[in-house]
Amino acid sequence: MNKKIISYLTPGASIEEREVKGLKLRIHPTKHERALYPFSKPDSCPVKLCELATIDPVARVFFFLKREILRVPWIYNPLIASFPILLPYDEQFVDLIFKRDKSVYAPIEVAQKDIDSLADDVFKLEAETFGLFMFELMKDPSFRSMLTTGRLPKKPKVILERLDNLITNPATRGTFDEILRKHHDRLGKIFEVLLRQLPLISGIEVLKEAKENGDTLLEIAENSVQKISETLLRIGNIIPLSYNAVCLECVLRKQLAMPFQATLLYTKDFSLIERCHQCSGRTILHRINIHAPSDLIALIQDERLPEAIVGYTLAQLEDVEEVFIHKKVNPVINGIVKRGAQIDVLAITKDKRLIIVEVTRQSDFETVLNEELIHKTTLLEQIGLKYDVFVCVSGLSPKINHGLSVIKAKRAFLLGLKHLSELENWLADRLKIT
Numbered sequence: 001m002n003k004k005i006i007s008y009l010t011p012g013a014s015i016e017e018r019e020v021k022g023l024k025l026r027i028h029p030t031k032h033e034r035a036l037y038p039f040s041k042p043d044s045c046p047v048k049l050c051e052l053a054t055i056d057p058v059a060r061v062f063f064f065l066k067r068e069i070l071r072v073p074w075i076y077n078p079l080i081a082s083f084p085i086l087l088p089y090d091e092q093f094v095d096l097i098f099k100r101d102k103s104v105y106a107p108i109e110v111a112q113k114d115i116d117s118l119a120d121d122v123f124k125l126e127a128e129t130f131g132l133f134m135f136e137l138m139k140d141p142s143f144r145s146m147l148t149t150g151r152l153p154k155k156p157k158v159i160l161e162r163l164d165n166l167i168t169n170p171a172t173r174g175t176f177d178e179i180l181r182k183h184h185d186r187l188g189k190i191f192e193v194l195l196r197q198l199p200l201i202s203g204i205e206v207l208k209e210a211k212e213n214g215d216t217l218l219e220i221a222e223n224s225v226q227k228i229s230e231t232l233l234r235i236g237n238i239i240p241l242s243y244n245a246v247c248l249e250c251v252l253r254k255q256l257a258m259p260f261q262a263t264l265l266y267t268k269d270f271s272l273i274e275r276c277h278q279c280s281g282r283t284i285l286h287r288i289n290i291h292a293p294s295d296l297i298a299l300i301q302d303e304r305l306p307e308a309i310v311g312y313t314l315a316q317l318e319d320v321e322e323v324f325i326h327k328k329v330n331p332v333i334n335g336i337v338k339r340g341a342q343i344d345v346l347a348i349t350k351d352k353r354l355i356i357v358e359v360t361r362q363s364d365f366e367t368v369l370n371e372e373l374i375h376k377t378t379l380l381e382q383i384g385l386k387y388d389v390f391v392c393v394s395g396l397s398p399k400i401n402h403g404l405s406v407i408k409a410k411r412a413f414l415l416g417l418k419h420l421s422e423l424e425n426w427l428a429d430r431l432k433i434t
């Protein structure tokens with residue numbers, strides 16, 4: 001574990017004080033501090049991921065990509081972050097999909113119609129099941145009093161036990177089974193349609209993100225799918241991954257009844273599929289799913305992981321003495337504690353220069369420029385928090401802004417994912433001339 005990194009402060013107890021050139025700083029924990037706790041343990045998943053990200057540029061960028069958060073309540077506790085990815089693909093064909101050209105789009109319209117037709121059935125079924133459970137619940141006096149008083153019972157565990165009883169109770173089970181039997185024909189259709197059409201519909205919905213993610217990874221990995229696979233394997237050795245691939249050419253171009261699909265669960269040995277085993281098409285929609293263990297859930301949900309990755313990356317620099325991750329910082333001017341600001345990453349160099357980094361996964365240029373960079377530098381100016389270098393590390397595509405520094409005014413720089421992949425070198429050069 002890197003000793004330069006200060007990621008977790010005991011809430012309420014610790015305030016760190018530092019002196020940089022001409023400025024005193026008070027550094028406090030924020031209300032998100034709890035999420036940073038795993039960083040105080042050298043062997044935790046978050047620490048291992050950040051350490052990997054400092055030496056592997058593809059891994060570093062991976063956690064800035066577009067993703068969806070999936071949760072399956074009651075079944076899985078872990079949070080699942082799903083990253084859609086399109087690697088080298090048939091550009092003409094993908095353009096047709098984006099243009100909704102009839103030659104490829106018909107199956108998507110059919111799928112959408114199928115799914116829409118289920119809405120009524122699902123609604124009725126849900127209403128009936130809900131009605132049954134409410135009916136059973138209301139037989140219990142403690143539930144009735146809970147509903148009328150709006151107060152939870154003293155021991156919430158009792159409620160959970162009662163719910164559990166209700167679900168396993170033979171009488172309720174019997175009624176529930178009856179509902180299922182009554183709707184047998186509809187249920188069959190619901191499952192059939194969901195299994196067949198949902199992967200297609202959800203795949204098309206994320207196609208744009210998948211394309212952007214894939215373009216980014218290829219750019220950082222110098223067009224080597226092999227390199228990307230190796231990085232995913234390294235990530236998979238730290239946290240459980242699952243992988244799903246579906247050939248869009250089988251589904252939309254050839255309209256096969258059994259399109260090529262592959263799913264791997266919790267694998268520690270895999271490589272990304274580059275060609276369809278059925279039609280030898282190249283347009284395969286990959287999904288990498290991260291099954292976040294408990295110490296990673298809050299870090300992913302609250303967007304702290306990208307900040308920590310940037311912090312660990314900066315800590316590699318010889319010149320950098322200390323790095324704070326996600327803290328509230330108040331400047332102290334003439335003995336007066338000024339209004340503070342929340343700082344994503346704060347680094348202090350050996351010669352007491354101050355580097356402030358704003359971290360965001362946002363990838364829209366206007367948004368990043370106005371809502372992150374300009375917004376934050378204005379705030380820092382207002383509270384008198386003077387820095388030597390301000391960097392906004394964002395999810396901007398490596399294609400949009402390939403060159404390095406973008407905005408030189410106010411010593412503030414807007415960086416994208418290409419810069420992120422070589423951030424330590426960029427900053428080392430910057431420190432030489434600042």
Ligand SMILES: [Zn+2]
Pocket residue numbers: 247248249250251260276277278279280281
């Ligand atoms: Zn295929």
Ligand SMILES: [Zn+2]
Pocket residue numbers: 344358359360
């Ligand atoms: Zn931020």
